[in-house]
Amino acid sequence: MSLTNATPLEVAQAARTGSRKLAVLSTGERNAALTAIHNALADGKDEVLAANIKDLEAANKAAAGGTLSQSLVKRLDLGKKGKYEDMLQGILDVRDLEDPINKTTARTLLDDNLTLSRITCPIGVLLIIFEARPEVIANISALAIKSGNAAILKGGRESNHSFAAIASIISRALSTTAVPSDCLQLVQTHDVISDLLKLDTYIDLCIPRGGNKLVRHVKDSTAIPVLGHADGICCTYLCGDYPAEKATKIIVDAKVSYPAGCNALEQLLVAPDALATTLPTIAEALLKKGVSLRCDPDSLAALKDNLDPHSAALLQSSTTQDYDTEFLDLILAIKTVANVDEAIVHINTHSSHHTDAILTLSSAAAEKFLAAIDSSSVYWNTSTRMADGQRYGFGTEVGISTNKIHSRGPVGLEGLTIYKWVIVGDAQVSTEYGAGGKLWKHERLPIEDEDIARNAEEKELLRKYRIGEGVMSS
């Protein structure tokens, strides 16, 4: 991990060179590096927390001066009970996930002794730009090494001291392992970012972890592919047949459990036959939790008729803009739609293609919705807050992607891999096939045994079996 005054080009080149060495290390060597990082950070806790106090002091001053929010100060604090230990445990959790690389995911017999395999491999060099939370550096470093990728990390300015301390410890730890230290590069000054974004020869993927503005800026400034999401405008469509109690439970979870999350609910679409029946129960529960309800005329009228005067007095009228806004706050826009088709058109136009849900007992309506909604996650009878890598069983996540290519929804280790095509042959050539020549076999071969054969001996046996004895003899 570099903390030198290297130029952006030197940083990117070093990461690229390191990435090729990292890519061919064994699962055991990569896992051992994660163990070493974990142990070094456990031993270096005092050193990191001392640096963190410097960041906190500066942040508190800035907050007192009004140039930094109190919530940001809180996010900086690594000394909060359990936070450091969670960071340490996160490294071991990533280490213990299944190795995402060197997996055969497809095999085709092209001809006798001519086999095509698709094998997962690292992407190469990642550029990850993230905000204040200093513990993210440990998490991202673990994900990068586990997936065999080098990473250039740019953190928030506010956590500079904490970053430097963590980076220095990780660097020392890596020097005792097979993973080259160059595989993790920390850049601390903001002005290098624009130079790094030009280096698409060396950097393969950029992951900005931050707000809309950051992601937009990165996308507009680079030819490097960008993985990220700009907004989280999530919608739920409530049908008249869905029980009020379950609907309330789902909507309250989606809106209230973490309003600042990108998977929080921002819009509730309501079928006409739910306006006077289910909606009032839901609205009452949301108002009790302090949620502001911004209603279209139909839902406003229905709620005014069905809520007690005190609750009714809290209702607000929505504006057109409310249906294109990520509130990230205890605010919910409510809109009446005629039917599932209208709900689909509204969501495909106004949601941010992140996570949208339908609440209904009708499998016909649900299947129409699940098929037609163009979002990374689409749910039937559950909360939009389910959109999360840990909840999906990925162990951890790099972020949530609203991209339409590569990786969509919560991105786990698999999203940090790609594949290569490998052909093993015996001097067959292209001109032997086609018009008048040999025919391709194109026979799909099983790959399951790849997963079953876990130990090295079995894999070696399989390899020999597949290559065939005769292939190697000239």
Add this chain to the structure above:
Amino acid sequence: MSLTNATPLEVAQAARTGSRKLAVLSTGERNAALTAIHNALADGKDEVLAANIKDLEAANKAAAGGTLSQSLVKRLDLGKKGKYEDMLQGILDVRDLEDPINKTTARTLLDDNLTLSRITCPIGVLLIIFEARPEVIANISALAIKSGNAAILKGGRESNHSFAAIASIISRALSTTAVPSDCLQLVQTHDVISDLLKLDTYIDLCIPRGGNKLVRHVKDSTAIPVLGHADGICCTYLCGDYPAEKATKIIVDAKVSYPAGCNALEQLLVAPDALATTLPTIAEALLKKGVSLRCDPDSLAALKDNLDPHSAALLQSSTTQDYDTEFLDLILAIKTVANVDEAIVHINTHSSHHTDAILTLSSAAAEKFLAAIDSSSVYWNTSTRMADGQRYGFGTEVGISTNKIHSRGPVGLEGLTIYKWVIVGDAQVSTEYGAGGKLWKHERLPIEDEDIARNAEEKELLRKYRIGEGVMSS
């Protein structure tokens, strides 16, 4: 298919709207549209060829004036024996491929009655920019409709009349099918491209099919993800243990069979113990085929010692730049490398990460090479010309990608798809799980039965079985 004077924004919006309708059509409806296009183009052959003659006349004039190459004129000609029929057959070939969308590729039981599925779906709207060959419009239209994507197509100026005729026929054919005509938009003027490249809200993926300059220009001008390859600098490393006869067969195929192809061999790396043994045989065969050999000092000396004086007189010395050049011609750069490690470093630095091969009998050397080479296709004992969608068994290809994300190597229908995450639940919510709450099951469920159950009844049965009777009752 629009041939109106619509603005780029209108074109993109219409494609987006059409794409959502196309995305929910059944396999049968999409296939029926391909049949209709095929039949209409078969019936309209005279109309298309009449338009094609206009393009050819203009092109011949330009060629006579020196502003267009003769090879481009040839590529324009749809009247060449068998070309039109090949175009028609290509549409039926794509129609008969397996449907790439609505496939379940992963399933996880999150909890009782709470199932997560990953289901393939179209990407949305493609922008495809291609060069002269007018038959590509039929091929690309077929691929787009088959994969459920809308496409905005921009062809070369030289084939304007042919495009317009084909587009008009496809448009009429689509109007009799379930596929909205708006799903295929033809743009004919070059100046709209820069506006279209700004519309990343409506366009999900850009595929430039053309030279290095076009791809670079597109990548530098847009925030839309770009799928393509800039160069095809392919290398082969020859070890001393590989038999001369097989090596010659492979190298001649790779260099000579289609030198203008992006998968043609441009560099031969030679181990020291092959210089005086195998290399002379290979060099002799290449020289006979008219290939210019540009040699480093060691290979030049070895060949001069081992070839007859006439052949030796044809040899050239290489320059540094020859090892970074895509010749696309009967030229081969030859370089001596000390061992497989040096070959790997050279290829990872100088090849274009397209397709690289090793020729050896040593499985140790081959496995090192296959693991360490960072290219989309890596081969053991076969020709780099194997890198092709048809040869890989994809039926057809959109192009070859040297991207490090989404799709790598020959891109077939699968590269035009992405997935969505679908959860079917029964009012479970996020706050019920985690610290002190319920535990996630995260049990991987089988997906094979999805493939086995081909008919609608079986699929419906499976669906009901998975959802469970109890889920739907409130």
